[in-house]
Amino acid sequence: MSARQLAMVMDLNKCIGCQTCTVACKTQWTNRNGREYMYWNNVETRPGDGYPRKWESLGGGFDASGALRDGVVPSMATEYGTPWDYNLDEAASGAEIGAKAELRVGPNWDEDAGAGDFPNAHFFYLPRICNHCSSPGCLAACPRGAIFKRDQDGVVLVDQARCEGLRYCVAACPYKKIYFNPRLSRSEKCILCFPRVEKGLPPACAQQCVGRIRWVGYLDDEESQVARLVKTWRVALPLHPEYGTQPNVYYVPPLPGPPRFDAFGKPIPGSERIPVAYLESLFGPGVRKALATLEAEMKKRKRGERSELLDTLIAYRHADMFRIPKPEQGGLVALGKRGVKSVAKAGEAK
Amino acid sequence: MRAAALSLPIALLAALPAPAADVDPLASETVAVADVAGPLSADPSAPFWDGIPALDVLAGPQRTLHLADAKANQALASAAPLTVKVRAATDGKHLAVLLDWPDATEDRARDGTDTYGDGVALQLPQRFGAGQRLPYVGMGDPAQPVVLHLQRAGPDAAQPILRSAVAAGFGSTTRADAGDVRSGMRWTGGRWRAVFLRPLSAPGVDLAKGLVPFAVAVWDGARSERGGNKALSGWKLLRLARFPADTAYAAELSVGRRPEDRGDLARGRQLVQSMCTGCHLLPDRRVARPGIAPDLSEIGVIATPAYVRESIVAPSAIVVPSPNPAQHQERSKPVASTAAWPRADAFGWSRVDASGKVVSKMPAYASLPPADLDAMVTYLMTLGRAP
Numbered sequence: 146m147s148a149r150q151l152a153m154v155m156d157l158n159k160c161i162g163c164q165t166c167t168v169a170c171k172t173q174w175t176n177r178n179g180r181e182y183m184y185w186n187n188v189e190t191r192p193g194d195g196y197p198r199k200w201e202s203l204g205g206g207f208d209a210s211g212a213l214r215d216g217v218v219p220s221m222a223t224e225y226g227t228p229w230d231y232n233l234d235e236a237a238s239g240a241e242i243g244a245k246a247e248l249r250v251g252p253n254w255d256e257d258a259g260a261g262d263f264p265n266a267h268f269f270y271l272p273r274i275c276n277h278c279s280s281p282g283c284l285a286a287c288p289r290g291a292i293f294k295r296d297q298d299g300v301v302l303v304d305q306a307r308c309e310g311l312r313y314c315v316a317a318c319p320y321k322k323i324y325f326n327p328r329l330s331r332s333e334k335c336i337l338c339f340p341r342v343e344k345g346l347p348p349a350c351a352q353q354c355v356g357r358i359r360w361v362g363y364l365d366d367e368e369s370q371v372a373r374l375v376k377t378w379r380v381a382l383p384l385h386p387e388y389g390t391q392p393n394v395y396y397v398p399p400l401p402g403p404p405r406f407d408a409f410g411k412p413i414p415g416s417e418r419i420p421v422a423y424l425e426s427l428f429g430p431g432v433r434k435a436l437a438t439l440e441a442e443m444k445k446r447k448r449g450e451r452s453e454l455l456d457t458l459i460a461y462r463h464a465d466m467f468r469i470p471k472p473e474q475g476g477l478v479a480l481g482k483r484g485v486k487s488v489a490k491a492g493e494a495k
Numbered sequence: 496m497r498a499a500a501l502s503l504p505i506a507l508l509a510a511l512p513a514p515a516a517d518v519d520p521l522a523s524e525t526v527a528v529a530d531v532a533g534p535l536s537a538d539p540s541a542p543f544w545d546g547i548p549a550l551d552v553l554a555g556p557q558r559t560l561h562l563a564d565a566k567a568n569q570a571l572a573s574a575a576p577l578t579v580k581v582r583a584a585t586d587g588k589h590l591a592v593l594l595d596w597p598d599a600t601e602d603r604a605r606d607g608t609d610t611y612g613d614g615v616a617l618q619l620p621q622r623f624g625a626g627q628r629l630p631y632v633g634m635g636d637p638a639q640p641v642v643l644h645l646q647r648a649g650p651d652a653a654q655p656i657l658r659s660a661v662a663a664g665f666g667s668t669t670r671a672d673a674g675d676v677r678s679g680m681r682w683t684g685g686r687w688r689a690v691f692l693r694p695l696s697a698p699g700v701d702l703a704k705g706l707v708p709f710a711v712a713v714w715d716g717a718r719s720e721r722g723g724n725k726a727l728s729g730w731k732l733l734r735l736a737r738f739p740a741d742t743a744y745a746a747e748l749s750v751g752r753r754p755e756d757r758g759d760l761a762r763g764r765q766l767v768q769s770m771c772t773g774c775h776l777l778p779d780r781r782v783a784r785p786g787i788a789p790d791l792s793e794i795g796v797i798a799t800p801a802y803v804r805e806s807i808v809a810p811s812a813i814v815v816p817s818p819n820p821a822q823h824q825e826r827s828k829p830v831a832s833t834a835a836w837p838r839a840d841a842f843g844w845s846r847v848d849a850s851g852k853v854v855s856k857m858p859a860y861a862s863l864p865p866a867d868l869d870a871m872v873t874y875l876m877t878l879g880r881a882p
Contacts, residue, residue, distance in 0.1 A: 146835040182608075204565055205563070207824055210826060211823055211824030211826040211836060211839060212786075212822065212823055213563055213821075213822040213823070215563050215564060215565035215568055216563060216564070217564075217565050218564065218566070218608060218609045218719075219608060219609065220607065220609045221607045221609070278835075279834060279835035280821070280835035280836060282563075284821050285563075285819055285821035285822045286562070286822070287819065288560060288562060288666050288722055288723050288818075288819060289666050289668070289722075309668075311721050312564070312608075312609075312721070313562050313563045313564055313722070315608070316563050316564040317563040324608075327605075327606050327607060328606075330604075389824065389836075391834065391835045391836075
């Protein structure tokens, strides 16, 4: 656990699955040197298999007694998907354009498939990055102590000089958000764009999000919208809290949507298109309360009253969504919280 | 140390009358290093190995540290000790060690996320000789660091991935320059043959001595073995006849292996089962909570009798590092919804005593009757070995 924790909130009601975050991350960090198959940020369709395929069945995290659980290292060929090239040279001389490999699985293989049959089909998007957990499974599994959590912001990093590519971290991360680089024989992961954060900028995925679904701020900074959404309004919930790693990415669950239709095409009053039980299987027991809060605030707004919660979720200004002090603001001194010394130093170093 | 050593040539020792050879308690632990004219090569098929006798060295699966890979642990559950044939040769400037062990499949680290190459390592103490205790066999300890040479089968069959490292306790392995080390490994007919060729004298350790301790480890990629998930041997010895025999050192290393050290096996079994199984796991008695203390299932393969004895009477003489303390959370303490549970320290193997010293959590059984102690060590040294 760190002195302070930088956290992210994602509002799933606003995610349109455009993958701009995915591309922002990939072009910044993972389009080269053995990282081609990695998606530190991915957007998967739910219900669905996710990325890597069926990651929720691959173990890791902590059991109910608090002991680290064994996990499985996903295979590139069958779980992540092997990156491929197109036959562009041949296509230039008239061949039909196509992939140079047999495509079996990929990072977004079941996009928009979802669940249910017409007219009750449903799906929503789930963007995922490293959760920068307060009790990371990857860190607990490393026999070499090569994974650490920064005290000043809780960012979880791999010391590339200590890592020997043993991959116990990959097995033990229940979210499968730490990846093995086969070219460099090291594990690598989302770094929460810490070089940007140290300059007072949000991570690239959050900055580039066209739906403005991502908020970034410190959980102990009561002025941050992240803390308001997570701790005050309690509408933002961790993904699979039962994994026991205390993840620090929080999701505003999708509203269950319009009612289901019966066999005659008539809406079933009070029914849920997205089963709330499914949402609870992802985001834990806080789902119903969070949805009730959202619905109550929406009604308030419809009556013409003000709603701080909805104004926050509308996300008028980046400046309000991202509360990350710039070095010239004295780093974290501006927020008057713990961890001042180390962060001020990090700011000076830049 | 060298000055104190007797200059009795080893060849003469070998020529002594039979009774002397019969009672050499180190005979089963020692590789006679062949003197060859040289030059030595790192080719595991080089003809000069023909006719050089091998020592059979048992290597047992590492079960002391639990690692979090489900597939690897499934394979580990049925793992048994294997025999590594060790041959060695020197030309006076270099040492070549040939390791030869069974492995049904040739596994190479390939361009994927879940493939692992077969590998092998040679461990040498940085300091050894009369008056120096052996390092903890699992990557040394802070007072007695080790030098490691490792090679692993990579994509290129002609070029194994070779590394040298130093370590002072598990988890501490750090790559280091160990001089001009060369290697080669080749798989044929269900066996690997691998050579480490290094200068006798190189940064980290000088092997130009009569008696040189070593240990080996092998990894089977098909069983997802890597890092601490491996088979390792106990400390064995290389006898280099061209250097003075360190008889004082040989006498020290013989302690626990002499006929007079042998205890009552049945009594030892009874004592160990009644005294040790609250914390330690034995092959046929697994009642302790896994992880709170080292698993002793293969201790007879991995440890020396002297180390086992010391662990009982003075467990803090070598304090083995604890497993990663983040592996266990203390769930009995309430925490805020956004905070982590504290780490459970019940799973640490050491604690800090009142004087600030790190000591083993195991109590010292310093006042055991000598016969009981001999019996316990005798029994523990059978664990992991075929009866």
